[in-house]
Amino acid sequence: MSTYTDVRDLVRLPAVSAVRTLSGHKGWVRSVAFSPDGFLLASGSHDKKVKVWDVPTGRLLRTLCGHREPVRAVAFSPDMRLLASGSPERGIKLWNLLTGLEVSAFARFGHWVFSVAFSPDGRLLASASDDRTVRLWDVETGEELRALSGHKAPVWSVAFSPDGRLLASASRDRTIRLWEVESGQEVATLARHRALVSSVAFSPDGRLLASASDDRTVRLWEVASRRELHILRGHKHWVFSVAFSPDGRLLASGAGDDKVKLWSVASGDELCTLPGHAHWVFSVAFSPRGGLLASGSVDHTAKLWPLD
Secondary structure, eight states: OOOHHHHHHHHHOOGGGEEEEEESSSSEEEEEEEEETTTTEEEEETEEEEEETTTTTEEEEEEEOOOOOOOOEEEETSSSSSEEEEETSSSSSEETTOOOOOEEEOOOSSSSEEEEOOOSSSSEEEEETTTTEEEEEEETOOOEEEEEESSOOOOOEEEEOOSEEEEEEEEEEEEEEEEETTTOOEEEEEEOSSSEEEEEEEOTTEEEEEEETTEEEEEEEETTTTTEEEEEEESSSSEEEEEOOSSSSSSEEETTTTTTEETTTTTOOOEEEOOOOSSSSEEEEEEESSEEEEEEEEESSEEEEEEE
16 A cells, blocks of 8 residues: 555645746636646636636636636647636637637537536547437537436536547536447446446556545546446545546645545545635646646646655
8 A cells, every 4th residue: 555655755735935936817727727738828718708728837728718608627748739628608609719618519508518628639529518418429420329318417527438439427417427439339237326426547557546525535446347446535525526647656636625625546545735715626637648637626727746
């Protein structure tokens, strides 16, 4: 079993004083995402805007305007040509990162979009919605390829496995479902949470799945066996978001207790608490090289925490 000391040998845990705060949104920051090269951070907010930040300097590069409702989700395409954002109005917008212009809008089905995710090859976009479906879209054409039905309540989060073969979805119905991307068939239902499941994330090697819930826990699952490995307890409020570090050794979580926590994936032990936000933490994301952790909060800010 890994100990606190073991993991400190692998990564320097952040000091609160070293945090960089990105200010500029005039509403809750619901989603943060790093670009594949780690030099950009996107943030989506209740102020109906998407902002793109230069990570090394913390400088605001672009503000993307066009949504008429709160932006609940942001994601970069693997080739960094596009940024996807999700909201109730027109569902999903795709933006050209070089020009900052909207290139397409699709998913016009009149429902909230809570989460978006690009497939590893960048050809597909998955969306999670309050119409209880997961939808797969052709990025190039904007065509809806299929709707994955099975959840009994709104779907809050989607994530592709690293090989692109599986899609995980988390729902208010307290379940996590695994889908085969090629066929659209449901292959498993994971039902151990006792409340809404708000976030799912695959480990970088695809062997593990993490889930966050309003039951105040984070759970770790073995994908192949569908077995629950650890229940991570420590947050004192709903847990909204989870993310694996690029090396798969750390897990970050953000919650309604205004805290970000770091956990050892091997043992399930809590390693540290990052108490810099003044309100609920809705989103967490690791930079691709693992040197930074980003978080987005109801306090209208995103924060960057250095890990090395």
